[in-house]
Structure formats: C-alpha cells, structure tokens
Amino acid sequence: MVKVKIFGVLRSTTGLSEHNTSAKTVNGIFEEISEIMEKRYYEDIKKQQEDTSEFKKERNAALTPHKELKFKDAIVYVDGERCMRKGKKLPESGEVWLLSPAAGG
Amino acid sequence: MTKLKAYMGHVLFVDLTKKEVSEFPWTDEDRIRTLGGKIMAADILLNHIRPGMKAFDEDNWIVITTGPLTRCDSPSSTRFNISTVSPLTGILTSSNCGGSFGRRLKKAGWDAMIITGRAETLTWIEIENETVTFHDVPERAGQMTGEAQKGLPSSTGKLVIGPAGENKVLYSCVFSGERTAGRGGVGAVFGDKNIKIITAKGNKEPEIHDPERLKKINEQWRNTLLKHPITGAQLSKLGTAGLVAPMQAHRILATKNFGDGRFESFEKVSGEELAEKHLIRNGGCFSCPMKCERRVRYEGKNIKGPELETLGLLGPNLLNDDIEKIIKWNYELDELGIDTISAAGSVAFAMELQEKGLWDSGLHFGETDNLSEVFHDIAYRRGIGAELAEGTRRMSEKFGGKEFAIHAKGMELAAYEPRGAVGHGLGYATSNRGGCHLNAGYLVVLEGLGLNIDAYTPKGKAGLAVTFQNVMEAASAAGFCVFTSYAILPHFLVGKPTSLMTRFVQTVFKYSTPVIYLVSKNPKMLKVNIPLVQYPRVMNAAAGTKFTVGDFIAFGNFGYNTERLANIILGLPVGEETDTLPKRLTDEEQVPGDKRTKVPLHKMKNVYYAMRGWKDGAPTMKTLKKVGVRIPECIKEVYPYGKG
Numbered sequence: 001m002v003k004v005k006i007f008g009v010l011r012s013t014t015g016l017s018e019h020n021t022s023a024k025t026v027n028g029i030f031e032e033i034s035e036i037m038e039k040r041y042y043e044d045i046k047k048q049q050e051d052t053s054e055f056k057k058e059r060n061a062a063l064t065p066h067k068e069l070k071f072k073d074a075i076v077y078v079d080g081e082r083c084m085r086k087g088k089k090l091p092e093s094g095e096v097w098l099l100s101p102a103a104g105g
Numbered sequence: 106m107t108k109l110k111a112y113m114g115h116v117l118f119v120d121l122t123k124k125e126v127s128e129f130p131w132t133d134e135d136r137i138r139t140l141g142g143k144i145m146a147a148d149i150l151l152n153h154i155r156p157g158m159k160a161f162d163e164d165n166w167i168v169i170t171t172g173p174l175t176r177c178d179s180p181s182s183t184r185f186n187i188s189t190v191s192p193l194t195g196i197l198t199s200s201n202c203g204g205s206f207g208r209r210l211k212k213a214g215w216d217a218m219i220i221t222g223r224a225e226t227l228t229w230i231e232i233e234n235e236t237v238t239f240h241d242v243p244e245r246a247g248q249m250t251g252e253a254q255k256g257l258p259s260s261t262g263k264l265v266i267g268p269a270g271e272n273k274v275l276y277s278c279v280f281s282g283e284r285t286a287g288r289g290g291v292g293a294v295f296g297d298k299n300i301k302i303i304t305a306k307g308n309k310e311p312e313i314h315d316p317e318r319l320k321k322i323n324e325q326w327r328n329t330l331l332k333h334p335i336t337g338a339q340l341s342k343l344g345t346a347g348l349v350a351p352m353q354a355h356r357i358l359a360t361k362n363f364g365d366g367r368f369e370s371f372e373k374v375s376g377e378e379l380a381e382k383h384l385i386r387n388g389g390c391f392s393c394p395m396k397c398e399r400r401v402r403y404e405g406k407n408i409k410g411p412e413l414e415t416l417g418l419l420g421p422n423l424l425n426d427d428i429e430k431i432i433k434w435n436y437e438l439d440e441l442g443i444d445t446i447s448a449a450g451s452v453a454f455a456m457e458l459q460e461k462g463l464w465d466s467g468l469h470f471g472e473t474d475n476l477s478e479v480f481h482d483i484a485y486r487r488g489i490g491a492e493l494a495e496g497t498r499r500m501s502e503k504f505g506g507k508e509f510a511i512h513a514k515g516m517e518l519a520a521y522e523p524r525g526a527v528g529h530g531l532g533y534a535t536s537n538r539g540g541c542h543l544n545a546g547y548l549v550v551l552e553g554l555g556l557n558i559d560a561y562t563p564k565g566k567a568g569l570a571v572t573f574q575n576v577m578e579a580a581s582a583a584g585f586c587v588f589t590s591y592a593i594l595p596h597f598l599v600g601k602p603t604s605l606m607t608r609f610v611q612t613v614f615k616y617s618t619p620v621i622y623l624v625s626k627n628p629k630m631l632k633v634n635i636p637l638v639q640y641p642r643v644m645n646a647a648a649g650t651k652f653t654v655g656d657f658i659a660f661g662n663f664g665y666n667t668e669r670l671a672n673i674i675l676g677l678p679v680g681e682e683t684d685t686l687p688k689r690l691t692d693e694e695q696v697p698g699d700k701r702t703k704v705p706l707h708k709m710k711n712v713y714y715a716m717r718g719w720k721d722g723a724p725t726m727k728t729l730k731k732v733g734v735r736i737p738e739c740i741k742e743v744y745p746y747g748k749g
Binding site: 005007008009011012013017073075077080082084086097100101102103104105 | 334335336338339343344345347350351354367376380381547554588591594599601602603
C-alpha cells in the first residue's frame with residue numbers, strides 16, 4: 001500500500017489529510033480521491049436533502065477547493081522525489097505527497 | 106504643503122535632546138523622486154549619515170515613513186516603515202510593519218517623522234495633530250510590549266519597545282499592537298534614544314485625486330487577490346505557516362542550522378498542524394483581504410500565532426518538533442520585543458558551536474526545554490544571553506565557526522535553505538539590509554513554491570532577482586504589503602505547475618537574461634499599465650500621478666541603489682566581501698554527491714552586478730547619476746569608483 005499525504009489548501013478545504021491506496025499511478029490516486037470526495041458529497045447531500053441542481057454546483061465546489069486549484073494540478077512527490085509524470089508507475093509501498101500548486105509568504 | 110494627493114505633505118522632525126520639534130523640508134519634487142516608505146527614508150538617511158556613523162551615535166536618525174497609499178484603503182496598504190543605522194548589521198535597516206501607527210500618523214497630518222538625539226529619561230512621544238508632547242515615563246521601564254501599550258489614549262497608533270529594546274539587544278523590535286517592525290534591531294535604537302512609546306492621533310485625512318476610480322481599482326485588485334491561489338487561498342487558510350510542507354518537499358526547510366533542507370518531523374510543526382489543532386480564527390492588517398494572521402490559544406489567551414519563519418527557525422532549525430513550545434516562545438519573544446528570526450538563528454548557531462566544541466553554552470540541538478529562560482536571558486543580557494544578544498556574526502567573530510554562521514551582512518537568514526533554491530541564495534547575499542527573504546526579492550516563490558522554475562540552475566536568476574527586488578522595493582515604499590506582489594504571477598501559471606504554458610514559461614525564464622538586462626537598464630521603457638501590476642494604477646488614482654509599470658520598477662531601482670550607496674558610506678566592504686553567504690551554503694553540497702545543491706553565488710553575482718550597473722558590489726558613478734541618486738559630499742572619503 002502507498003500512503004498518500006495531502007497538504008495545503010487541498011487539505012484544508014477538503015478535510016482529507018491521508019489516504020491509503022493501491023493505485024498503480026498518480027493519476028490513479030487522483031481518480032480515487034475524486035471518488036472519495038464525490039461519495040462524501042453525496043452523503044452530505046443526502047443528509048441535507050438538497051435538490052439535484054444544487055448537488056452539481058456544490059459537488060464542483062467540493063472537488064475544486066479553490067476556483068483555481070484542483071487535485072490534478074497538485075505538485076506530487078513520490079518517496080521524497082518530485083514526480084512530473086502523472087502516469088508514472090508507483091512503487092508497491094511508500095509515501096506520496098500531494099501539495100497545493102502554489103504557496104508563498 | 107503638497108499639490109500631490111494621497112500625501113499629507115508634512116514631515117515631522119523631533120530632537121529628543123533638545124525636546125524640540127520642527128518641520129523637515131520635503132517637497133513635491135522629493136515625493137515624486139522617492140515615492141515614500143523605505144525609499145524616502147533611504148534618501149533622507151543617505152544625505153545625513155557620515156562614514157563611521159554607528160547605530161548608537163546620538164546623531165543617528167530614526168526615520169519613520171508611511172507610503173502615499175498608507176491611508177487610502179487600498180488592499181493591504183496599511184504598512185509603514187522604520188529605517189535607521191542598524192546595530193545588528195552596521196548598515197541601513199528598513200523594518201516594515203502592518204500595525205495601525207502609520208495610518209494614525211497620517212491622520213495626525215504627517216507622512217513621516219524623523220527622530221534625532223537622546224532623551225535623558227525613558228520617554229513617551231505623544232503626537233496629536235501638530236502638537237508633540239514629551240512625557241517622562243520611568244515607571245514604564247521594563248514593561249513588556251503588551252503592557253506598554255495599555256493605559257494610552259484610545260484611537261491612537263502606538264509604537265513601543267519591550268525590555269529587549271531597553272537593553273539594546275541588537276535584534277530587538279518595535280511593536281504596533283501585535284504587529285512588529287522586526288528586523289535589524291530598530292528596537293535597540295529606540296532604547297538607546299530612551300524612547301519607550303510613540304503615539305499618534307489626529308483628525309485629518311489625505312485627499313484622494315479620483316475617489317471613484319480608486320474605489321473601482323481597489324475592488325478589482327481585491328478580487329484579484331482573493332482569486333489568486335497564494336493570496337486568496339493559501340495565505341488566508343493556512344497563513345505563511347502553510348509553507349512548511351512545500352518547503353520540506355522542495356528541500357528548502359532550514360534544518361539544524363541550515364545543515365539540511367528537510368526535517369523528518371516537519372508535519373508536527375506545519376501550517377496544517379497549526380490550523381487543525383491550534384487555530385481559533387485568522388486575522389490580519391487593516392484593509393487586507395489576505396488575512397494571513399493565525400489567532401491561536403495560549404494559556405487561555407487568544408494570541409497571535411507563529412509565522413512560517415518562526416515555525417521553521419524555532420522548529421526544524423533547532424531540531425524541535427513541539428509546536429506548542431513554538432507558540433509559547435513566539436508569544437514570549439513578542440512580549441520581550443525580540444525578533445524571532447534572529448533570536449532563533451543565534452540559538453541554532455550556538456547549538457552548533459556547542460556541538461563542535463567551540464563554545465560551551467549548554468545549548469544542544471533537540472534539547473529545548475530551557476529555551477524560554479534563554480530568551481529571557483537574551484532580553485536582559487544575562488549569562489549566555491549576553492552573547493546571544495549580539496547575534497550570529499559577532500558570536501562567530503568571538504568563538505569561530507564563520508563558515509556555518511548563517512547570516513548575510515550580519516543579519517540572520519530567514520527559514521529558506523537556499524541550496525534548494527539558488528536564486529533565493531543570490532537574493533539573500535545581495536539584499537541591502539542583509540539576510541532577509543523579502544528584501545532579497547523572494548525568488549523562492551518562482552523556484553519551487555509558486556512557478557516551479559528549475560531551482561538549481563543559476564541561469565536567469567540574476568535578472569529575476571533584480572526585477573523582483575525592484576518591484577518589492579517599490580511596492581513597500583508605496584505602503585503595500587509585499588505579499589501582494591505574488592498576485593503578479595498569473596494564476597493560470599502558478600495554479601497549474603505542469604501545464605504546457607507553465608512549462609514553456611519555466612523554460613523561457615532560464616533564457617530571459619538579455620530581455621531583463623535591457624529592462625533593468627531602462628525600466629522606464631515600459632510605458633504601460635497592466636491589470637496584473639496594480640501598484641501604479643492605484644497610485645495614479647489616489648495621488649494624481651501618471652506612473653507606468655516602468656516608472657514603478659524605476660523607483661525600486663532608485664531605492665536599491667540609494668540604499669547600497671548608504672551602506673558603502675556606513676562601511677559595507679566593496680569587493681569580494683560585499684555580498685556573501687557563509688561557506689556552508691556556497692561550498693558544501695546539501696545533498697552529498699549532488700553538485701547542484703550548493704549556491705553558485707559567484708557565477709550569479711557577476712551577472713547581477715552587470716544588470717545593476719555595479720562594480721564589485723558598488724554602483725558606478727555612471728549608474729548613480731543615471732538612476733538619479735543624490736550623491737552626498739562624504740562619498741569622496743569612501744567611494745572607490747568615483748570615476749565610474
């Protein structure tokens with residue numbers, strides 16, 4: 001299993017800090033996280049009994065924490081090394097960091 | 106009087122020795138020449154200082170300046186500046202602050218105030234419009250910065266020092282509310298002059314040239330800042346503390362006195378940890394939409410939380426992973442009136458001296474239970490605190506270890522380990538006030554945190570350093586927080602680090618030197634205004650000027666040259682020793698075996714000097730004349746390149 005750690009705005013907005021995955025690639029991780037977020041969204045919505053048109057709007061907001069920030073734009077590190085190719089095969093075990101694409105201060 | 110709007114048109118001159126006040130002559134021509142803030146202060150000081158002048162000389166001036174936009178309600182424009190000869194570095198320091206004092210000083214009718222002389226007893230300078238009253242306040246001796254601000258008239262802007270300033274700790278601060286003019290030891294100069302408190306209040310307002318247009322531009326800019334991934338998301342959600350994780354990833358998180366760029370337990374001292382376990386709410390300066398301040402709880406109190414620099418330097422750099430200790434120390438250092446960056450840097454250096462057997466201070470990496478006591482000892486100059494209060498450079502001169510004494514020009518470096526972002530290293534080395542990340546041009550935002558251009562190549566870095574130093578210099582002088590400059594980087598680039606467009610720009614930057622060289626030589630050729638760079642547009646609407654982006658960059662260039670000339674007069678060596686970093690950063694690889702992981706300073710510095718029109722770190726006479734720097738008489742005594 002690979003442990004995925006999420007940092008920055010991606011984490012503070014989604015509330016997702018860690019995720020264990022058996023995904024084979026970074027893209028696979030993104031797909032899994034999208035599914036988690038979507039599932040969470042529907043669970044929330046079910047509780048709130050909102051109407052469908054609102055669902056879509058809110059789901060998009062949940063999946064794109066900041067208007068300009070998306071998981072697929074995250075900066076990715078695999079076992080401490082920068083990974084530029086999202087299709088790159090992941091190791092059997094290890095740690096992946098997903099960082100928000102921009103920071104300063 | 107001034108015909109320019111936005112300015113108040115008056116500069117207050119205070120002679121503490123004589124307890125007299127007057128108006129310092131400052132014309133519209135001077136305002137147009139220097140803009141305001143730190144550039145105005147540098148110009149005033151350049152024409153006052155003399156070779157050999159020291160921080161604690163009675164005739165050293167403290168120059169407190171606002172920017173033209175300080176009271177114009179533009180986003181993040183509440184800043185003011187304190188400049189003087191620094192006791193820490195021996196050269197000029199300019200310390201910027203977001204507290205309310207600048208706004209209140211303008212409300213009292215003053216754009217700036219200059220203080221000379223020395224009071225006989227501890228003094229409170231009370232400014233109310235044109236009236237200045239000197240109060241002896243010996244009963245306030247030893248008061249902490251919080252206590253010192255209590256019992257003062259309401260609706261006033263306040264400046265105070267704590268015990269560290271009174272005891273002339275070389276990196277003591279001045280506080281305005283909980284905001285700090287933190288770097289360079291301005292608090293010690295206040296202490297030397299026996300100033301405990303300055304307050305300002307009044308009932309005036311600056312005139313605005315075109316209020317409707319200013320309102321419209323302010324709104325546009327506020328939206329730009331709020332939509333930007335850095336200024337609108339990261340800074341408000343996680344504050345500057347949100348940088349710990351990306352710095353860890355990019356190997357730029359200063360660890361064990363800059364011996365490494367990664368810290369195993371970084372998550373325990375991260376912005377995420379702060380936000381999830383300690384944050385009460387975020388806060389910020391007046392008129393700022395970014396709200397990067399962290400309010401945290403400490404012993405039942407709602408206090409200002411630590412910034413990135415404090416987390417990094419009191420955390421990984423000391424091999425400490427206890428964030429609660431950092432919150433506590435941050436509060437204590439603020440109360441004592443001490444710069445957290447220099448204090449932490451000095452302690453880290455002492456720990457390494459101990460490890461190498463050069464000084465038996467009893468301080469050890471990873472053993473931090475006694476640090477509260479050590480910080481109090483620094484403030485009162487007791488025991489080892491007396492040595493630590495002198496800062497890293499002086500300790501290295503006494504105990505050795507210059508190669509790992511992490512400072513530039515005597516000022517301890519901020520928390521970014523530059524071997525993982527070599528252009529940032531060039532910035533540290535060339536920064537006029539010393540090892541400051543912001544005065545350095547903050548290239549790390551391009552080299553990893555924001556734009557992700559190749560952090561290890563020296564290619565193109567000199568040009569970027571010159572450009573960003575100039576832009577931030579001018580933004581600060583106008584009264585803006587320099588964090589606003591991140592929004593110049595379009596979010597379609599910084600928000601999408603792997604897009605084709607971003608990769609193209611990353612490549613182009615490496616080969617941008619010829620273009621930037623041309624612009625840096627003739628910034629005024631940029632006769633345009635663009636929405637991404639809002640500074641001149643705001644300025645024009647507020648003050649009635651007709652500045653372009655090029656004019657704005659030219660202000661920064663003027664400021665940088667003015668400060669550099671002042672530094673040379675004050676004794677900054679010219680030649681190989683001018684702009685240096687400790688050998689650890691230039692000669693030792695951060696990752697053993699990876700030659701890219703050290704700062705190729707010499708290579709970048711030569712290009713940097715060519716772009717600035719400097720020789721061996723000194724502006725040539727030709728450059729000074731071209732840029733328009735007022736050249737003082739005393740230059741003949743110290744200046745090596747008179748013929749240019």
